[in-house]
Amino acid sequence: MAVEPLLSPGEKATEKVRFGNFEVMNDPEGRPVLLGKGTFGRTYQARHCFLDIIVALKIITERYVADAAVRQRFLTEARAVAKLSHPHIARLYDFGEKDGVLHYAMEYCGGGSLADHVAKNGPLPLRRTIEIAQQISGALKCAHTAGFIHRDLKPSNIMLTAPDGRPFAKLIDFGLVQPSVPGATRSFADDQSADGARFLGTPLFASPEQLREEPMDVRTDLFSLGMTLW
Template sequence: MAEDPLIGTVLGPCRLERLIGAGGMGRVYKARHLALDRDVAVKLVDRAASADKAAREAAFAEARAAAKLEDPRIVAVYEVGEDRGVGYIVMQWVDGESLESRVRREGPLSNERALAVARDMAGALAAAHAAGIVHRDVKPANVLLDARGGAKLTDFGLAAGAGRADAGGEFVGSFHFMPPEQGWGAPPDPRMDVYALGGTWYFALTGAAPFSGAPCDIVVAHREAPPPDVRRLRPEVTSRASALIRRLLDKDPARRPQDGAALTAELADPGLLLEVDASGSPLSLLAPAQPAAVPGEIAAEPPRERYAPLPPPPAAVAHKVTRIAWNDARDGRRLA
């Protein structure tokens, strides 16, 4: 494989040292900020977007909005700029790896660790939503696990203001974790991020996205198929945790927690890690009131809900799905 010609190049205030990720929206490098003498991450905006002044300015506007978010669970944005026609975003360097990489390397997380990641991400989203920002691309690859055990949300490159009508109507995001309304062009809404976090939590526990198949099939499954029960793959997950994940993945945004703050409150429930009775007492400390369940027994899937017929996707949406699938295949990031 040919060496990246940008390695060693000084772009803006930084010297690029190592390519750490690439996708349809651009490349991310580990770099050295020369003036600050510290490691940073630099995202180079896709060349097509850099050449399009409106697209470049939109990306910079959202990066500047993300730079105003001061939360330890969000990767800080330090600077945006342009050098020799290439747009760049300078971000905090996190010494660790993505949730996607960790699960691929070591397997699914424990219940406790997966819940801790979900809580960190809900807190990050609460900060973003309070500032009126919807991330729109929450997924395992954008969750960074640092060396101290914390989780940070990164890449606000697709972020947009909540309710912005001009930000709807376009297919953006990652189809494995995309809520149905986002896949069909709805304006940005905090509940989109809540759905995507539900899929990310499911991935952390199982190593798989909620739905699989061809790109268009996955987009339709988000709209039509019932949310999967995580206990089919992880029977030890509590009934409350399984039910909450399915509610985060509900097709109807009104039935999900309404934003990151509401989800944060629900994630404090002790029943997410330990089965409890109606009073909140751990069942493992009580005498059983009925015969014990058969080991590994799983409750039946809820009956499939019926939804309004789905119209054929606009040609632009179908084209975008195909393009994103090609980018994922090219970058070796296809999920199961």
């Protein structure tokens, strides 16, 4: 089945689009439900055809389907998340490839992102901000202990749920993940993709060393967390 309808946000799907055991869900007007998009991938709401659970299905954008560097980064992201087990990191369910398009399914968080929440409701109360800060700090500690730097911590990469009425944050999008162990830092040449871009990240939340394209360690994520809370 061609994946073109899925890669054209806003267009109606002529048929259900399926990746492995996952079927992309459509809105009432027949358009795929787009949850988010970035430079290298888009995330859609999907359903596991057999287990009947809702997931967030991320696929590489059409532009980068054949980009070896982006494909490797996509796989690196999935492998990193698969190694992490923490209540405040969205779980990875599956990884696969269909017609040359890499994709993976992860935990669906129905409360939207922290960025969306603040844009709609304004700044969070101090107590709730502290709770979310503690939760994401725990997620970062898990990633750092496992040897990973997130490198793109920002409000839009923090998803919210409220299973018992209390704020429950989950860290997502490890697309720029980098090893944090000594000697494992990748060069910025490894970060270049087909468009020749060097800096990868979000300037408003990036640490000074990230902006200067210097070696990074776990403090990079702590700086980004501070910017997010601010």
